Amino acid sequence: MARPPLYDMNRLLDAALELAAGAGPPAVTMAAVAKAAGAPSGSVYHRFPSRTALLAELWLRTVEGFQEGWFAALSGHRDPRDAAAAGARHVVAWSRGNRPEAVVLLYGAEDYGRADWSQPYLRRAGEGHRRVSEALATLGKSLGVEGELERDQLTLAVIDLPLAVVRGPLRTGAPIPARAEELAERSTRALLAGLGR
Template sequence: MARPPQYDSDRLLDAALELAAGAGPPAVTMAAVAKAAGAPSGSVYHRFPSRTALLAELWLRTVEDFQEGWLAALSGPSDPAASAAAGARHVVAWSRGHRPSAAVLLYGTEDYGRADWSEPHLRRAKQGHDQVHTALRALGKSLGLQGKLEWDQLTLAVVELPLAVVRGPLRTGAPIPVRSEDLAERSTRALLAGLAGQGP
């Protein structure tokens, strides 16, 4: 049986994640990742042909991990308001349980070199964006939304507000308070309360 590679992609990406979480995307260089992983530089280049490829994989692996749970939360309960609340709670719980990953996502894709990403990486990013858009559209239809203002309010309630709850602690290094899940849920429900329809 062949031995698994000593320095596989996940191990190198884990090292890159810690670097980015600690000092931002500029800290993620091929040499720095090799040193952090205790790997020869050649091992990094074997897995990732360029720094841009490494940054793209780091971002995509991280955001896909987050989106998997968030999308599942949104599609869970049959009550759309409960689904929205579950999505808001997931943002906080995931950020607390995956703090380095959450810190990575404080930056935008442009900070991870998106302008130079390969076509496969861009396709993966678009697929994730489309999945988020589809989930929000389904939730909005269940709530009976009407007009752009109500759709913007849904985005604020389900996406932007929960991120605001965790952004401060992530940036300052402070713990995310235990009450933050409840705060995110109650705020999301309050924003959704005045929307048209409110579902079935």
């Protein structure tokens, strides 16, 4: 039976994650990842043909991991306001429990070289964006949201507002306060109170 590779993709991405969380995307170089993982440079190039591919995989693995929990939180409640509140709480809880990943997501895909991504990476990113848009549309329909202003208000309540709760502590290195989930939920519910029916 063949032995599993010593330096598999996830091990190398974990090293890249720590570098990005510590000093931002510019710190993620092929040589730095090899050194952080204790791997030969050839192992990194074997898994990732270029730094662009490495950055794309790091970004997509991180955002897809976050999104799976967020989708699950939204789908776990019949009442749309409860679903939105659960989604807001998930942003905070996930950020606390996955701090390096949350710090990576403080940046945008552009900081991880999106302009140079190959088509397979762009398709993965597009699929994630499509799923988020569909989840918001479903939530909006359940809430009776109409018009661009209300759609923007929903996006603010479910995505932007809970991100604002964690952004400061993540940037400064401070702990995310224990009350942050409650703050995110209350704020999301307050913003949704006048929406739709």
